[in-house]
Amino acid sequence: MPSNTGIFCRCHCMVVVLCGSNLGSAEDLLPANTEITIAINHYVHQQLVASEVAAVELADDLTLLRRTTLDLGGRVPTPVERDWFISQPASDRRRLLVDRLMQSADFDFHQRNWLDETLLPNHPYNDDFRNYLLTAGQDRRSWDTVFREIMTAAELDGPEKGAGQFLKSRVRQLDDLTNDTAILFFGVNISCAKCHDHPLVPHWKQDHFYGMQAFFQRTYQTRKTSSVAERPFGEVKFANMAGETKTAAFMFLSGEVIADRTPQLTDEERKLLDERVRKLEQDDAEAEVFVPEFRPRDELVTLALHDTKDHFFAKNIINRVWARLLGTGMVNPPDQMHSGNVPSHPQLLEWLTADMVSHGYDLRRLIQGIVLSEAYGRSSRWTSGSEPPSASTFALAQTRPLTPRQLAASLHVVIRSAEQWSAIENTEEWMKQRTDLENLANGWVREFEQPGEYFQVAVDEALFFSNNGRVQDELLRDSDDRLLGQLKKIEVQAQAIEMLWLAVLNRVPHPDELAAATAWLDHVPDKKDESRKQLLWALLAGPEFRFNH
């Protein structure tokens, strides 16, 4: 197994230099018609054998029900879904679950939320962008189509008008636009190459940074219509380390350059166009946005999608989807995709890349393949006294914090009584319920931090759960339509406890937990309902509910 060593340049960029051996070459890949799940199992297993790491056993079915529902639906399962799952033949439950979830409204909501959190991480929720992403998902648009629509920022009508928000939110910061596009769509951080050629990665030159910047330099936002537009001309100049001034070519990360096909203009024509753009940028007066013949962002999309050498676009999204579902990317950090930072499973990444390109950038296909794999299905428990295997072996499932939306939606799933949920086959009613759930979650997401690198649960969250009136009044309400209301009707403590555990943790309690909970409830027998309320609180605020495991 390759071992990596980090090296650092003074401007903090990290380079990981491969010290071990690579496992084979692209020519040795499995046949293209291999099922994705089988390919994943093959390559992960091959790596485990080579590195003499033993994988843990698969997680039990109920754990996988919770994990998969959170990952594909963005929430924990309802009691109705749990009953349905248990009623399916054991040999086929997992596949049937994945099929059902991927056809449900939940999948589109959760996929939208993930893309929103990924592409606009530092911006307040933008309804237009969120609506666009949802519509794109419901229409089953491929990832390359979404990329094209976001990059070209076509001002479409209706729910699709938000496609331009990625650019709009960064249009005043050209460096951000350049860096974020490179990081989020291509898995490449070239910010270090702004001031100098990268000292340790021969791949990254100043020409790459400014080459990428050239695609965005002409982008501006109109004042009247808030549209994203492009100037008819403009160039990026920069000083290299020798102090020479250079004009940036339109160069993609692969090194491929497209010719500048800006029409030749007279000084007078340029002056008139300049004035027209100035008015569009600065004046409130009505003015028609004009579309230049040569549009650098369109060219960037073309170059990125025809990058047959490095496949930055395909590999980036594969790596990000993989990291989302397995807790760690094959390339880590996800923005360091370059020749010096070899993936943990290079052949698998190559195979998945070929599969993605040949199947039209279909993210659903990729997601389905991953969640049915052995690596995804492993247990996250590690009870041995020895150190657990490295996350990048995928021998052990990672415990992942819920996103604010997953947490908020899940809270509102478990606090309802079982009767509140529609039958599994009633998709129309479920769509309505799921939409309500999404809207309910909107009001709670700001209470929680978005997980990222270095994530820790904040004390603000602990204070919120401990003392906020909404927790008390909304989550712990015991009206008839709530779980606590349902529990009131159950006199036998053990039954009530089991129902509580199933609803919140999606499993039955262990005997010692049953004993502990019984002791808690019996301790103040005259305050049975209040005690159950506090027991629910203790489970909702506990780690098993807070994490996907």
Next chain:
Amino acid sequence: MSHVRSFGTCIPAHHAVSRRGFLSEGAVRAAGAVTVAGCFASDMGQIHALRSEEVASELRNQDKRVILLWLAGGASQFETWDPKPGAKTGGPFRAIQTNATGVHISELLPELSQRMHHTAIIRSLNTKIADHGGGADLVETGRLKDPGILYPDLGAVVARELGRLESKVPDYVSLYTSTEGRRKGTSGFLGARYAPMFLSESMIPLNIARLDAVAEIDHHARAGLREALGRRFAASRRSQTVDSQNSAYQRVQGLMASAELFDITQEPAEVQARYGPTQFGHQCLIARRLIEAGVPFVKVARAWWDSHGQNFETHQELCADLDHSMSVLLDDLEQRGLLKNTLVITLGEFGRTPQINSSLGRDHFASAWSCSLSGLGIRGGVAYGKTDPEGHTVVEGEASAADLFATILAALGIDHKHEYTVGARPVPLADFGSKPILDVLT
């Protein structure tokens, strides 16, 4: 009452009554209890992941503190620390002699002029970035943003370096101000443990008081129940992120007990009167109460200095508030013996242009501007650095945001070159190449 048992929470012993006795010791062990000691063990693990050397306990024992008076929007150096009377860029206000020989400041700061023996002025900041967001990001963290890493701001670094793991009070409090002055601050790669307690809505932190609907005894007991029931899960995951949740809950009771620190009505009327009626004055008083109780870093933001129009009227009003509140704060800290352990910083995201625009305003300017440092570790009565006669450029002692960051850390006795280890990446506390300004340090 006879069944009282402990199961390893950080609840004070006198709270361990009644409901908490529900669990037998055996049941608790079976519930996955690995240890009943070391409330902060997981937190320590997190610390060691970031920094391999031993905890600098000696530094922590010195009770050093910081109050940052954040002048949101960018105060004019001409109307505060670097007046240019008579210059065409100087504006209408005079310079006045301070109680430090040869040091003059704007006449808008008369009270502070008589406390200059506590204060060093730095007049030679050149931080280059003159937009609010970018300037604040730079000045707060002492370095340029890097798309590959989230840097902690000054408050988080100080909380990390000076805060005590066992502390019952917050490490970093950021007091809100009106409208655009609300910047929460960030703990970046240090994680949420060092994130500010941010007062965004009122003078009292959110969710710090127990609801009446939850009896005190239940509040404590259910927290213990939460921890006990979660142990099995946490024990079978080697995850610092999972452990961080427990650490967060373990701090709840201590933080709730600190709620009274935010209540200035507990101060004698005479003290309240000294600080005056303004919100900024109130918050300076809260800052003093927090510092006194052991909070290592308090940020008080005063907005909105962004005087693109009517710069001089704006500064007349805002400087009066700053002058009085900061003077009372310095006096109060000194009288209580706290100033020798407390560094008071006045700083914004940038200064303002020498040119006076057609609206009698000054615009954003980051090429030659000023800040002040008072108290702990600071050589009072010093005006460091120099700008040209009209204030366009720094002509002597140019200092970057990183240099200022290094200077502040040096005043606190923290090695600015010390490196955190983030993943496999070394990150020095102050940016590469930064140098403390020795002339302003004792």
